[in-house]
Amino acid sequence: MDYVYTILILIGLFVILASSFDLVIGHCGLISIAHPIFYAIGAYVSAMLAKEAAVPIPLAILCGGAAAFVSSVLVALPSLRVSGDYLLIASIGFQLGLIEFAKHIHSIGGAGGLTNIPPFLVNDYGRLSYVALVLAVAVLTVLFVRWLTHGPYGRMMAAMRDDELAFSMLGRNAIWLKVSVFAIGSGIAGVAGGLYAHYFRFLEPDQFGLLQSSAILTMVVVGGMRTTMGPVIGAIVLQILPQAITFFGLPPSILGPLQGLMFSGLVLFFMFARPQGLLAAPDIWAGRKAKAGEPRGLAKGGLADG
Amino acid sequence: MTSMRLSGIKIGRRAALALALVTATSGFAFAQQTLKFGLAMPLTGGQASYGNDQVKAAQWAVEEINKAGGINGKKFEMVVLDTQADPQVGIQAVNRLISVDKVPAFITAWSGVVKAVAPIANDNKIVELSIGANAPDISKLGDYVYTTFPLADVDIRAVAEYSAKDMGKKKAAVLFINNETGIGSAEVYRDTFVKAGGQVVAYEAYDQKATDFTGPLLKIRASNPEIIHLQGLVSESPQVIAQARQLGITVPITSYSGIYNPKLIEQLGAAAEGVIATSLAPGASDSPAVKAYVDRWMKEAGRPPNGLPYTQYLYDAPYLVAAIFTSLDKKGVPLTGENVRKEMLAIKTFDLPLTGKVTFADDHTVNKPVYLVEVKGGKWTSKAVVNNK
Missing domain, CATH: 3.40.50.2300 (Response regulator)
Known part of the structure; x- marks a missing residue:
């Protein structure tokens, strides 16, 4: 059942993307929606290394992740030195600019897309092995993000997110923390990109645009920001819903608008009815002594508290 | 999944209803x-x-x-x-x-x-x-x-050959948008026109987001061509043509299927006269079946x-x-x-x-006649049918 395998792989990939994006936007409060461009960098670098330089594919995927890691540092460093909103502007600029740029480079396929990317595992061990690989990476990512946010590093992120000035007053380096979290999240997205490239074997610059940004953001918001399982559930729900709708046997004249309305409808519904998402974030750093009625930081806020 | 219960009661009920509906209807399919x-x-x-x-x-x-x-x-x-x-x-x-x-x-x-x-x-x-x-x-x-x-080169080749052989033009200028399809198609036109015995006297590109085309158009005017081929998008092509006419360039302008659109005439008015485009399917005036089909759309x-x-x-x-x-x-x-x-x-x-006959060639392409259309009297009219070899 290739169909089921494809859905499982896409769910796995989007779990990786949504989890790593939640690390950036939720846990660290960095407002950036350019996550797909690091996904794209990972995908293209991995594909080109494997295709042109015959680099072993696992190594190529890791190089893709490393490339995304490095380029995200380059974007974050200058923009984070100023302050929050500049990262949003700089990263969107980087995303859209790089997409336009990629469309004009013939050697990576240009606007027509990159074809004939070498496959990995599928020919030797069957498609199921790739599903297992992607799901394993997804589980590892979720566990890694959980480990990172529940340890001392997470405490630092929470402190900086909630009050950057106080955080700096304690002698901590906010810039360093922001850049490192941004880079870790983007590096993970890069690995996901490599995994995408060697299964689907075709990349096109346009597929990594703002539509994908909003899809990943929707997954995080619907699932529940700043929770371990929220992005996972968000990714699963938003991958399965559009597929489920096609099984209702609706005529295309209804199917089309319904698919189009679904994403925006879900976002609106959650913004009004349940802004914290399906799973509400626990205030993990409120401490055991926090009593009901006491201010609980910004743990229940939406996007605006970044 | 327990969390779904919190907000999903309404959704759940509807989903169940929809599911029931689906299972009921899918029974007939067999x-x-x-x-x-x-x-x-x-x-x-x-x-x-x-x-x-x-x-x-x-x-x-x-x-x-x-x-x-x-x-x-x-x-x-x-x-x-x-x-x-x-x-x-x-x-x-x-x-x-x-x-x-x-x-x-x-x-x-x-x-x-x-x-x-x-x-x-x-x-x-x-x-x-x-x-x-x-x-x-x-x-x-x-x-x-x-x-x-x-595929892309079929209609461009037809235009280039028709210009060189049937219209007898010897000197062509090529003006194209600087993107992948623009560059590729301009090359096809140039090579075909030269092969058909013509000469390309100007070969100018303009930027994708340009709104002023005076620079490349003046260069083209100076090269004194007998025909201009414009390889642009439907969005900016009307403006390019308008500016060419304003600069006093009166030679025929050819383009491809992208600009074959009633909007071009609406936007350009009289300046659209003599513009030649292509279509890869017969129009309503070429075939009664197409006419009936278009009428059905209108109805x-x-x-x-x-x-x-x-x-x-x-x-x-x-x-x-x-x-x-x-x-x-x-x-x-x-x-x-x-x-x-x-x-x-x-x-x-x-x-x-x-769309008439289609033959699958061994190289996975198909060859179709190309329908040339020209703006005449404020309307797209059939000009010629070119059969590529």
């Missing part, structure tokens, strides 16, 4: 034997207005085929799925068509999707018919990927379809698939992707209602 094929098109997103009209055209054709007895009395069914013209969504749609609906052949369009799903078609040995996408490398996507639509939708030639190709697609299915079914051969491919190549030439 009553009669159906022969299925797939259609994956953008129903949502930026390309939806074209995708939906193309799907509608294909649906009309399926209805007509079933009215006329289906496939040897069996029901002919088309499964339509959304691709959003996005490779990743397209991959899901096509996997679903192959794994769940078990179609032996499917139709899709938009170059990105066509290329993205090609490995799936080849791996599963399912025939992919690309209809509407025109990137030249579509012919090299693998054994199971075919196109019924002429049912109150407007002509978006991208008329493309919808003509999509209207014809089910007829092509039905011809293959009918032939296989008569022989009692099972409808698998492998058999559909074999039968398609064995039949080789199909005579289709709205």
Whole structure:
């Protein structure tokens, strides 16, 4: 059942993307929606290394992740030195600019897309092995993000997110923390990109645009920001819903608008009815002594508290 | 999943209702034997207005085929799925068509999707018919990927040859938009025109986002060409033509199928006179069937379809698939992707209602006559039909 395998792989990939994006936007409060461009960098670098330089594919995927890691540092460093909103502007600029740029480079396929990317595992061990690989990476990512946010590093992120000035007053380096979290999240997205490239074997610059940004953001918001399982559930729900709708046997004249309305409808519904998402974030750093009625930081806020 | 209960009570009830409805209706599907094929098109997103009209055209054709007895009395069914013209969504749609609906052949369009799903078609040995996408490398996507639509260079070659041979122009200027298709098509025009005995006296590009084209146009005027070929997009081409006419350039301007659009005349008025474009399908004045088809659009939708030639190709697609299915079914051969491919190549030439004959060449391309149209008296009129070799 290739169909089921494809859905499982896409769910796995989007779990990786949504989890790593939640690390950036939720846990660290960095407002950036350019996550797909690091996904794209990972995908293209991995594909080109494997295709042109015959680099072993696992190594190529890791190089893709490393490339995304490095380029995200380059974007974050200058923009984070100023302050929050500049990262949003700089990263969107980087995303859209790089997409336009990629469309004009013939050697990576240009606007027509990159074809004939070498496959990995599928020919030797069957498609199921790739599903297992992607799901394993997804589980590892979720566990890694959980480990990172529940340890001392997470405490630092929470402190900086909630009050950057106080955080700096304690002698901590906010810039360093922001850049490192941004880079870790983007590096993970890069690995996901490599995994995408060697299964689907075709990349096109346009597929990594703002539509994908909003899809990943929707997954995080619907699932529940700043929770371990929220992005996972968000990714699963938003991958399965559009597929489920096609099984209702609706005529295309209804199917089309319904698919189009679904994403925006879900976002609106959650913004009004349940802004914290399906799973509400626990205030993990409120401490055991926090009593009901006491201010609980910004743990229940939406996007605006970044 | 426990968390779903919190907010999902209403949704849950509706989903259950919908599910009940589906199971009730799907029961009927097994009553009669159906022969299925797939259609994956953008129903949502930026390309939806074209995708939906193309799907509608294909649906009309399926209805007509079933009215006329289906496939040897069996029901002919088309499964339509959304691709959003996005490779990743397209991959899901096509996997679903192959794994769940078990179609032996499917139709899709938009170059990105066509290329993205090609490995799936080849791996599963399912025939992919690309209809509407025109990137030249579509012919090299693998054994199971075919196109019924002429690829990009066909109409440009026709224009260049017609200009050089039939119109007798010796000196041409080429003005093109600086993007992938612009660059590629301009090269095709230049090479064809030179090969046909002409000379390219100016070869100028303009930026994708330019709004002022005076610079390249002045260079072209200085080179004194007898004809200008403009390779732009439908968005800025009218402006380029308007500015050329303002600069006193009166020589004929040719372009390609992209600008064959009633809007061009609306925007340019008298300046549009003499502009030559191409169409890859016969127009309403060339064929009574096309006229009836356009009339049906006017009657049912109150407007002509978006991208008329493309919808003509999509209207014809089910007829092509039905011809293959009918032939296989008569022989009692099972409808698998492998058999559909074999039968398609064995039949080789199909005579289709709205776009005429199509022949599958061994190099996975098709050759079609190119219809040249010219603006005359404020209307697009047929000028000539060019048959490429």
